[in-house]
Amino acid sequence: MGEILGGYNPLEWDNNKNQCTITKDSFVFSLKTANLKNSILSRVVRNFYWAINNCPRDSNLSFNDALRLNGNLKTEKGCYCKANSVYSKPIRSDEFISKYGMFSKITKDPFFSVEEYEVFKILPRNNLK
Numbered sequence: 001m002g003e004i005l006g007g008y009n010p011l012e013w014d015n016n017k018n019q020c021t022i023t024k025d026s027f028v029f030s031l032k033t034a035n036l037k038n039s040i041l042s043r044v045v046r047n048f049y050w051a052i053n054n055c056p057r058d059s060n061l062s063f064n065d066a067l068r069l070n071g072n073l074k075t076e077k078g079c080y081c082k083a084n085s086v087y088s089k090p091i092r093s094d095e096f097i098s099k100y101g102m103f104s105k106i107t108k109d110p111f112f113s114v115e116e117y118e119v120f121k122i123l124p125r126n127n128l129k
Contacts (some may be wrong), residue, residue: 005029006067008027025044042088052090054118064084073113
C-alpha cells in the first residue's frame with residue numbers, strides 16, 4: 001500500500017523553542033498512491049491551542065494527534081495518526097488508527113517510521129525574485 005502523509009502549517013516553525021500554536025488554517029492529508037480517489041484531506045474544525053505542536057528539542061512535530069512525528073523518523077517507529085476533535089476526520093484507515101487512545105484494541109500496528117520527508121516554505125508571489 002503506497003501512502004503519502006503530510007500537513008500544511010500556515011505559521012512559522014521556530015526550531016529554537018518548543019511551542020504549541022493556534023491556527024484554523026492548517027490541514028493534514030493522506031494521498032493513497034494506488035488509488036487517488038481514496039485520498040483524505042482533513043481540516044481544522046476546532047480552533048484549539050494544540051492544532052500545531054512544534055517541539056524540536058523533544059524531536060516532536062505534530063498536527064495535534066491527527067499526524068504526529070516523533071523521534072528519529074527513519075529508525076524509530078514512533079510516528080502515528082489518531083482521530084481527534086481538532087481535525088475533521090482521521091487520515092488513515094481504521095485498522096491503522098486508534099479512536100480511543102493508544103491502549104484501545106488495534107487490529108494492526110498503528111506506529112510507523114518515515115522513509116522520506118520533505119519540508120517546503122511557501123512565499124508570497126512578490127517575494128520570488
